[in-house]
Amino acid sequence: MQTLSNRTGAALFLAPLLLFLSLAYVVPFLGVAGWSVTLPEPGIGQYSVLLSDPLVQSVFIRTFRICAIVTLASVTCAYAIAFLWVRGTPLQRRITEFCILVPFWISVLTRAFGWVALLSNRGLINTWLQSLGFISEPLALVRNEFGVIVGMTHFLIPFAVFPLASAMRNLDERVLLAARGLGASRTRIFWTVFVPMTMSGIIGAALIVFVFALGFFVTPAILGGGRSVMVAELVYVRLFQSPDWGLAAAISVVLVLIVGALMALLFRTLKPAQMV
Amino acid sequence: MTSYRPGPVALVLGTLVALFLLMPLLAVVPVSLTPSRMLSMPSGELSLRHYRTLIEDPRWLQSILLSLRIGIVSSLISTVLALTFSLGIWMFRPRFSALLVGFVLLPMVVPPVVSALTLYFLLTSISSVSKAIGYDSWLGVALAHSVMTVPFAVVLLLVSLSQVDRRIDLAARGLGASVWERATKVIIPNIRFGLLTAALLSFVLSWEEIGVTLFITSVDAITLPRLMWMGLRDNINPAVAAISVVLILATVAVLTARGLLTRSKG
Numbered sequence: 001m002q003t004l005s006n007r008t009g010a011a012l013f014l015a016p017l018l019l020f021l022s023l024a025y026v027v028p029f030l031g032v033a034g035w036s037v038t039l040p041e042p043g044i045g046q047y048s049v050l051l052s053d054p055l056v057q058s059v060f061i062r063t064f065r066i067c068a069i070v071t072l073a074s075v076t077c078a079y080a081i082a083f084l085w086v087r088g089t090p091l092q093r094r095i096t097e098f099c100i101l102v103p104f105w106i107s108v109l110t111r112a113f114g115w116v117a118l119l120s121n122r123g124l125i126n127t128w129l130q131s132l133g134f135i136s137e138p139l140a141l142v143r144n145e146f147g148v149i150v151g152m153t154h155f156l157i158p159f160a161v162f163p164l165a166s167a168m169r170n171l172d173e174r175v176l177l178a179a180r181g182l183g184a185s186r187t188r189i190f191w192t193v194f195v196p197m198t199m200s201g202i203i204g205a206a207l208i209v210f211v212f213a214l215g216f217f218v219t220p221a222i223l224g225g226g227r228s229v230m231v232a233e234l235v236y237v238r239l240f241q242s243p244d245w246g247l248a249a250a251i252s253v254v255l256v257l258i259v260g261a262l263m264a265l266l267f268r269t270l271k272p273a274q275m276v
Numbered sequence: 277m278t279s280y281r282p283g284p285v286a287l288v289l290g291t292l293v294a295l296f297l298l299m300p301l302l303a304v305v306p307v308s309l310t311p312s313r314m315l316s317m318p319s320g321e322l323s324l325r326h327y328r329t330l331i332e333d334p335r336w337l338q339s340i341l342l343s344l345r346i347g348i349v350s351s352l353i354s355t356v357l358a359l360t361f362s363l364g365i366w367m368f369r370p371r372f373s374a375l376l377v378g379f380v381l382l383p384m385v386v387p388p389v390v391s392a393l394t395l396y397f398l399l400t401s402i403s404s405v406s407k408a409i410g411y412d413s414w415l416g417v418a419l420a421h422s423v424m425t426v427p428f429a430v431v432l433l434l435v436s437l438s439q440v441d442r443r444i445d446l447a448a449r450g451l452g453a454s455v456w457e458r459a460t461k462v463i464i465p466n467i468r469f470g471l472l473t474a475a476l477l478s479f480v481l482s483w484e485e486i487g488v489t490l491f492i493t494s495v496d497a498i499t500l501p502r503l504m505w506m507g508l509r510d511n512i513n514p515a516v517a518a519i520s521v522v523l524i525l526a527t528v529a530v531l532t533a534r535g536l537l538t539r540s541k542g
Contacts, residue, residue: 006368009455013364017357017380017426024423025383028398029390035397077293084290087282092290098531099294103301105527107484109504110520114300116508117307117517122316124303157297176280186283194280215387217487222508232389239393239491252390259387 029256032249039246046250056234056247063231066149066220067213073153075206078160085161086168104158112222115151116142119223143225151223152213159212160205167201168194200269207266211259231255301524308517315512326518335503336519343483343500346414350421351478357422358429358474363459366437367445377434384427392491395420399492412496420492421482428481429474436470437463 036046050056085096103111118124119141126138141147175197179189195202217232224230229237231251238248282290310316311323330336361380365373383391396411399420403410410416440463448462464471486501493502500519507513 010364010368010370013360013368014370014376017361017430018376020357021380021382021423021426024398024419025391025394028401029394031397031401032390032394077296080286080289081293081297083286084282084294087280087286088290089281092282092287096290096294099297101531102524102528103297105480105531106301106524107486107501109484109486109501109508110304110523111300113504113508113516113520114302114304116512117315118300118303120315120512122314124306124317127317154296154300157293180280186280189280190286211385211387215389217389217392217490218505232387235389235393236490239396248393252393255387255390259385263385 033253034249035245036249036253037246039249040244046246047254049247050250050254056251059229059231059234062145062228063214066145066152066228066230067210069149070152070156070213071206071210073149074156074209075160075164075202077153078157078164078205079202081157082161082164082168086165100158100161103154108155108218109222111155112151112219115147115154115223119147119150142223143227145224145228147223147225148220148228148230151219152216155216155219156209156212160209163204163208164198164201167198167204171197203269204266207262207269211262211266214259215255304517304520304524307514308521310514310517312514315514315517326514327522329515330518330522333515335498336500336515339498339500339503342414342497346418346421346497346499347479347482349415349418350425350482351475353418353422354426354429354478355471355475358426358433359464359471362430362433362437363463365434366440366463367455367458377430380430381427383424384431388487391424392488395423395488396491411492412494414497417489417492417497417499418482420488421485422478424485424488425478425481429478432470432474432477433467436467436473440466 037044039046081096081100084092085100086093088096116123120126120143121138121140123142125141126135129135130138141150171194175193176189179193184192215232216230217236220228220230221233221236224233235248235251238244238251306317307315308326309322309324310318311321311325312318364370365377370376386394399409399411399413399416402416407413408415409419444466445458445462448458453462484501485499486505489497489499489502490505493499498506504516504519507516
């Protein structure tokens with residue numbers, strides 16, 4: 001071992017994982033990309049279907065719409081709780097940390113199910129509203145776009161909290177002191193100093209949430225009840241229910257391209273170190 | 277930090293978000309106690325029948341054992357691979373480090389559904405050679421899960437390596453330690469907490485993985501999340517509520533224990 005040159009040493013340490021991922025991830029992805037131009041027949045037919053088929057288009061449009069709403073909602077909510085987590089008293093900080101970390105560690109399935117338990121026709125909210133006499137028929141809160149948006153926002157808030165909290169922690173304390181010394185009110189400091197100075201965190205959080213939301217599968221499948229299909233669920237349907245592997249593969253390739261473009265944007269906007 | 281505390285408005289908004297985050301976790305509890313066979317709120321009497329199902333129905337126990345086995349194997353694979361890789365990056369600081377790390381993080385960044393389709397392609401291809409690690413086999417699932425969890429292990433290990441004092445490694449090198457000795461006797465002991473966390477995180481991610489698992493299993497390799505999924509999709513089975521409560525309690529217990537542990541450490 002002692003006589004190893006640096007180069008062979010490095011290669012020995014780095015090679016196992018690089019090889020593993022090349023064989024188990026990159027090569028099969030190329031295989032999938034291959035499907036997109038060979039199934040059912042060679043050519044770029046599937047990509048022109050993507051551009052012309054009204055069903056596929058409506059799914060893409062719905063996906064972008066849901067992702068935009070979810071991004072806005074979860075970054076706003078995350079900002080509120082991150083503010084309390086970073087700036088609160090020690091007790092407030094401990095409580096908010098608990099409220100952020102517990103859902104973060106619980107599986108997406110359990111969390112989606114929790115929303116079913118709350119929102120379904122015989123769930124908590126409808127049962128209460130009915131027994132209190134506010135409504136006679138259960139409200140349709142789930143198995144539609146509303147349920148999907150609520151569930152996804154809930155899932156993504158913790159992911160938005162981390163970049164926001166790190167931006168809030170790195171903020172220069174003296175600027176706040178100066179603003180205060182110059183007589184700015186609490187609200188004024190928040191909107192004219194605090195928010196602009198954490199803008200990099202806001203952009204980072206929004207991009208992370210949007211990218212995650214784009215490929216979401218489990219939450220829309222459970223809370224959308226097959227009615228509010230998003231892109232990821234379309235891939236599943238086209239693979240297992242009404243098979244069209246070429247289309248599923250083409251959608252995947254397009255998704256990777258979109259996410260790649262967004263990630264490039266993310267790295268251009270932020271120094272990577274600010275992300276986490 | 278003390279100069280600018282949240283005012284009443286921030287406090288109210290933050291509390292509302294905190295409640296929103298906890299609400300669905302709390303909602304599962306009453307549903308799990310319903311005496312009915314369908315998803316509903318208990319009206320009057322409570323029942324533990326759905327918890328009994330978890331113990332009495334062999335499918336739940338089998339899937340729990342399967343998920344444990346897959347979690348342990350995939351966590352071992354991904355931790356070992358992530359460890360050698362991160363050590364290589366830290367000790368040799370190769371050119372294009374950032375590029376290599378970026379490459380390794382791909383499965384974390386690519387949309388899960390694309391990874392799922394990719395791993396479906398991988399496992400069905402392997403199936404034509406060997407059924408034992410192919411589609412719908414527990415080893416195949418473990419393999420796929422290691423692909424998905426390895427980036428997270430790499431991130432954790434690189435973070436804990438970045439806190440190691442390079443001078444101790446230089447000293448070991450100056451005293452004539454080989455690469456192997458530096459890695460096993462000097463560096464690894466210094467990152468053992470991070471190593472443990474990486475293994476634990478890989479296990480947890482595999483234990484609750486569902487997006488990829490749905491694509492690569494059908495009837496044989498039914499992991500716990502997969503079984504929960506089947507109980508959620510068509511007619512909602514309240515046993516899912518019972519297992520959810522158990523999982524939530526376990527998470528809270530682990531997080532509390534970890535919190536106490538880190539506080540007592542300093």
